[in-house]
Amino acid sequence: MRLLIVEDERDLASAVAEHLRAQGHAVDVAGDLATAADALAGVEYDLMLLDLHLPDGDGIEFLRGLRRRAVRVPVLIGTARDRITERIAGLDAGADDYLVKPYDLDEMLARIAAIRRRADGRVEAERRFGRLLLLPERQAALLDQAPVHLTPKEWAVIERISRRPGVTVSRDQLEEALYAFDAEVESNAIEAHVSRLRTKLGRGVVETVRGFGYRMGTA
Structure with missing residues (x-):
């Protein structure tokens, strides 16, 4: 997933970003609302982690403005542990969930996964494609019930393509989902990830739609 962290505490932002990147997510960090607004104007993020107290404004008002513009x-x-009013105000302004500081990183991952399931209109905990079973909450892939080791980037590719079976995902969409602004992307990076997925999971697991991109097949 492509995630945006809006947080002015650099150490906290770095720790959260590092943890998310270790799970295979592409992460951009904005230290203020102006930078966040610029990022949102150029990228379709899967989720934004938003601090409420930024140096150039109030996160709740920023969120209200986003929702007014659809x-x-x-x-x-x-939000801070002792500020229940902020939690309520944030949810009323259009937030999907809240996370109490200091963050428990495992809880953060679980809440992100739950928000994405709701956003995608899905509630199931697994996705099956023939012999292949994907377990998004565990970031696990099973082939004929046997676990298959995938690198974080390989998992990110298969997770993105499998969200909407039958829908083609373009190479550009995959790159945007997998790589942050400052990441160097080799010209054949997506093709290499897809090739390794086919080797591990079966030749038919990812179908190439010539001139358009990739979609899920069956293992």
Whole structure:
């Protein structure tokens, strides 16, 4: 997934970003609302983790402005433990969920996964494609019930393509979902990930739609 962290505490932002990247997500960090607005204008993010106290404004007002302009990016707000009024205000402003500071990183991952399931209109905990079973919450792939090791990027590719079976995902959409602004992307990176997925999961697991991109097949 492509995620945006809006947080002015650099150490906290770096720790959260590092944890998310280790799970295979592409992460951009904005230290203020102006930078966040620029990022949202150019990228379709899967989720935004939004602090409520930024140096150039109030996160709740920023969120209200996004919702008024019909910007539908899912939002997980970060709030202090003793500020229940902020949690309520954030949810009323259009946030999908809240996370209490200091963050428990495993809880953060679970809440992100739950928000994405709701955003995609799905509630199931698994996705099956022939012999292949994907378990998004565990970031696990099973082939004929046997676990298959996937790298974080390989998982990110198969997760993105499998969200909407039958829908073609373009190479550009995959790159945008997998790589942050400052990441160097080799010209054949997506093709290499797809090739390795086919080797591990079966030649038919990812279908190439010539001139358009990729879609899920069956293992």
